Amino acid sequence: MDISWREKTETYFKRLQDRITRAIEEIDGSAFREDDWAREGGGGGRTRVLEDGRVFEKAGVNFSSVHGNLPEQFAAKIPLGSGTEFFATGVSLVFHPRSPMIPAVHANFRYLEKGDAHWFGGGTDLTPYYPYAEDATHFHRTIRQACDRHDREFYDRFKQWCDDYFTLKHRGEMRGVGGIFFDYLQGDREKHFAFVQDAGDVFLDAYLPIVRRRMNEPYGEHERQYQLYRRGRYVEFNLLYDRGTIFGLETRGRTESILMSLPPLARWVYNLTPEPGSREEKALEFYKPRDWA
Numbered sequence: 686m687d688i689s690w691r692e693k694t695e696t697y698f699k700r701l702q703d704r705i706t707r708a709i710e711e712i713d714g715s716a717f718r719e720d721d722w723a724r725e726g727g728g729g730g731r732t733r734v735l736e737d738g739r740v741f742e743k744a745g746v747n748f749s750s751v752h753g754n755l756p757e758q759f760a761a762k763i764p765l766g767s768g769t770e771f772f773a774t775g776v777s778l779v780f781h782p783r784s785p786m787i788p789a790v791h792a793n794f795r796y797l798e799k800g801d802a803h804w805f806g807g808g809t810d811l812t813p814y815y816p817y818a819e820d821a822t823h824f825h826r827t828i829r830q831a832c833d834r835h836d837r838e839f840y841d842r843f844k845q846w847c848d849d850y851f852t853l854k855h856r857g858e859m860r861g862v863g864g865i866f867f868d869y870l871q872g873d874r875e876k877h878f879a880f881v882q883d884a885g886d887v888f889l890d891a892y893l894p895i896v897r898r899r900m901n902e903p904y905g906e907h908e909r910q911y912q913l914y915r916r917g918r919y920v921e922f923n924l925l926y927d928r929g930t931i932f933g934l935e936t937r938g939r940t941e942s943i944l945m946s947l948p949p950l951a952r953w954v955y956n957l958t959p960e961p962g963s964r965e966e967k968a969l970e971f972y973k974p975r976d977w978a
Contacts, residue, residue: 690803690874691772694796695750697878698776701794701885702748705778706733708889709746712896713738717746722939727753728772732942736949740900742783745945750774751936755799759935765869766799771936773797775807776885777929779946780892785912786902788813788820788861789919790892791946793929794885796878805877806868808843809888810851811895812861812919814912815964816971820895821862825977827891828865828884835880840978843867848974853922859972860922868928911965916951923947 688696706717715738723729730749735741752772760769775795782789792809811824825844832840847866852859865884870877923930923946933943959965 690796691750691774691798694878695774697882697885698750698774698794698796699748702731702733702746702776705776705889706746708893709735709741709744709780712893713740713744715739715741717744720942722942724749724751724753724936724938726937727751730939730942732939732945734945738783740782740784740787740896742781743945743949744778744780746776746778747942747945748774748776749938749942751938753936755936760799763799765804765871766802768800771797771799773932773936777946781916781948782896782900784900784902785814785904785908786899787896788899789916789948792885792888794881796881802871803874804869804871805881806870807881807884808847808864808866809884809891810847810861810864810866811892812915813971814915814968815908816968817899818971820898821971821977823894824862824864824891827887829978831883831887832865832880834883835876839867839880840865844978850926851922853918853926855921855925856918858918858969859974860918862972862977863974910952913950913952914954914957915968916948917953920947920951 710716713735715735717733717735720732728751730747733746735744754769755771757769773795775793777793779791780789789812794807796805811821813820829840843865844863847863850866851863930943
């Protein structure tokens with residue numbers, strides 16, 4: 686008997702969560718806390734959070750599989766499918782490192798159904814505090830290789846989408862150095878699921894070499910305070926624009942799991958202007974979109 690697409694995608698996303706969890710525990714030396722939760726209306730998930738670790742100040746890896754009916758006003762905003770009945774499953778993760786020399790990272794891979802429509806979405810993006818071109822290049826090249834194995838147009842298309850998406854429109858600046866972002870990927874489910882699995886499977890290859898390269902670099906209070914300032918930008922994006930946050934809250938998901946993406950500490954400084962020629966000034970230029978791969 687053939688397993689359903691719901692079962693097939695759920696199984697992969699659970700395994701991806703397990704694989705990423707183990708890798709982060711190994712490099713950090715600390716264990717994730719796991720909460721299993723049920724959603725009022727249908728489905729649930731398992732949230733894993735590591736706090737106050739040696740390498741990561743906060744790391745979250747979430748799996749969810751939820752179903753039921755969307756509020757009518759929110760359902761009308763989704764361009765695919767009819768009615769309000771929906772199903773959504775996926776993995777979402779955010780890592781906030783302790784060291785400002787290590788970039789933060791976000792990833793999300795998901796499968797959704799609404800009415801008679803079905804599609805995949807997701808992506809991953811890198812948010813450094815200090816500019817290291819070799820880190821951005823490694824991240825983008827690893828992702829590009831995964832994209833190219835499925836469609837030579839995917840990387841350029843999804844990178845542009847990522848650059849456009851992860852922009853703080855009210856400030857006119859990028860959140861970080863991007864990666865890929867895609868949504869409403871529909872049609873050939875087998876082809877697109879193969880791509881999503883490949884993108885999920887290379888996430889650790891794209892990120893962990895950067896962590897190992899930067900985790901022992903020295904830094905001081907000045908760099909730490911700048912990290913907290915840049916985390917403020919991360920908070921602004923997640924609360925104002927992030928689709929996953931909005932979808933989770935609109936579908937009455939578990940609030941603690943949805944907002945686990947926020948860093949443990951952040952700061953806002955009025956009209957901060959970096960010193961001319963400083964690494965902080967160079968970082969602002971560094972965030973501007975370019976051909977990293």
